[in-house]
Amino acid sequence: MFDQIANVGIAGTGLAVTLIGSTLRDAPPVVWLSVVLFAGAAFTAIGGNQKMIDSLSKRQPCLQRSKRDMGMATMLLGIAVGWLSMSVYLESQRQQTPANIAAEG
Numbered sequence: 667m668f669d670q671i672a673n674v675g676i677a678g679t680g681l682a683v684t685l686i687g688s689t690l691r692d693a694p695p696v697v698w699l700s701v702v703l704f705a706g707a708a709f710t711a712i713g714g715n716q717k718m719i720d721s722l723s724k725r726q727p728c729l730q731r732s733k734r735d736m737g738m739a740t741m742l743l744g745i746a747v748g749w750l751s752m753s754v755y756l757e758s759q760r761q762q763t764p765a766n767i768a769a770e771g
Contacts, residue, residue, distance in 0.1 A: 667736060668711045668712070668714050668715035668718070668735075668736070668739075669711075669715065671707060671708075671711035671736070671739045671740065671743065672707075672708045672712050672715070672739075674707070674708075674743060675704050675705065675706075675707035675708030675709075675711060675739070675742075675743060675746075676704075676705075676708050678700075678704035678707070678743065678746055678747070679701055679704040679705050679708065681750070682697075682700045682701045682704055682746070682750050685750065685753075685754065686698065686701070689754060689757065690753055690754065690757050692757070692760075693753055693756075693757050697749075697750075697753045699749055700746045700747075700749040700750035700753065703742050703743075703745050703746035703749060704742075704743070704746045706742045706746075707739045707740075707742035707743045707746060708739075710735060710738050710739040710742060711735070711736075711739040713735065714731075714732060714736060714738075714739065717731060717732075717735065718731070718732045718735075
């Protein structure tokens with residue numbers, strides 16, 4: 667599960683950077699928060715996986731910590747997806763459609 671969350675975080679970071687370079691190029695700098703959140707989710711998942719493996723190899727309990735790390739990574743992913751989606755939506759509202767430009771001209 668940690669590996670999958672880390673992969674989604676890394677993929678989301680790439681998606682956000684790609685969108686910022688294209689569709690969101692004129693968006694305010696706060697749009698970069700989604701990149702930070704996706705990367706944070708990936709780092710949290712990778713760290714959680716390492717802590718779980720270390721604990722298991724030492725035969726120590728790790729269920730509570732793993733649940734907490736998974737919850738934090740999932741929460742960061744959710745916030746990142748929401749932030750990026752809202753950024754795309756707000757940017758689309760700021761831009762005029764070609765039909766509106768033609769009607770005004």
